[in-house]
Amino acid sequence: DGGITQSPKYLFRKEGQNVTLSCEQNLNHDAMYWYRQDPGQGLRLIYYSQIVNDFQKGDIAEGYSVSREKKESFPLTVTSAQKNPTAFYLCATVGWTGKGYTFGSGTRLTVV
Amino acid sequence: GQQLNQSPQSMFIQEGEDVSMNCTSSSIFNTWLWYKQDPGEGPVLLIALYKAGELTSNGRLTAQFGITRKDSFLNISASIPSDVGIYFCAGQESSGSARQLTFGSGTQLTVLP
Numbered sequence: 274d275g276g277i278t279q280s281p282k283y284l285f286r287k288e289g290q291n292v293t294l295s296c297e298q299n300l301n302h303d304a305m306y307w308y309r310q311d312p313g314q315g316l317r318l319i320y321y322s323q324i325v326n327d328f329q330k331g332d333i334a335e336g337y338s339v340s341r342e343k344k345e346s347f348p349l350t351v352t353s354a355q356k357n358p359t360a361f362y363l364c365a366t367v368g369w370t371g372k373g374y375t376f377g378s379g380t381r382l383t384v385v
Numbered sequence: 386g387q388q389l390n391q392s393p394q395s396m397f398i399q400e401g402e403d404v405s406m407n408c409t410s411s412s413i414f415n416t417w418l419w420y421k422q423d424p425g426e427g428p429v430l431l432i433a434l435y436k437a438g439e440l441t442s443n444g445r446l447t448a449q450f451g452i453t454r455k456d457s458f459l460n461i462s463a464s465i466p467s468d469v470g471i472y473f474c475a476g477q478e479s480s481g482s483a484r485q486l487t488f489g490s491g492t493q494l495t496v497l498p
Binding site: 277279308365 | 486
């Protein structure tokens, strides 16, 4: 079945470290997104990419970086510049029909 | 960015009761979407609305796209325990725009037996 795979499910980071969250899709969708979710808040857009080798900043891009070298993959790096990285991170895609987003199952990142 | 006001923030209801939640926006949207998120999982699309005034059902769920295009509501009838979760509304300004999906802050639903 087609879908989105996010890994790992849980990730622990020491302060000062960079960590990379994986997002892989086999839906053949062009657009991919990264969202951050904090308790009691909606989803906030970090970065998005409409095509390979192109991506744009969302509303809270500071302290994060992405790449889009393949259509299937859109990894997110949480850098040491992100001062409050503990959150639930969601990857999503949209196909050409634009009928809503398909989400992955998320990665919970905790700073220890 | 755009702001969506979703209410209520949380609800505690008895099993079998009906539920209603809504979202309002200061901007016009061309698409309204309703998602449900189970704990520790990603949101799943429940209903998509594409035309002002549209009323769409999905089982016990009914959602409407407001006439002004600035609001939407979701009703759940005869709630059951598996309805527990966080419900999000989302609005999209234009179907051709890749990034323009704005989310409400969610409604946490608890169903008491």
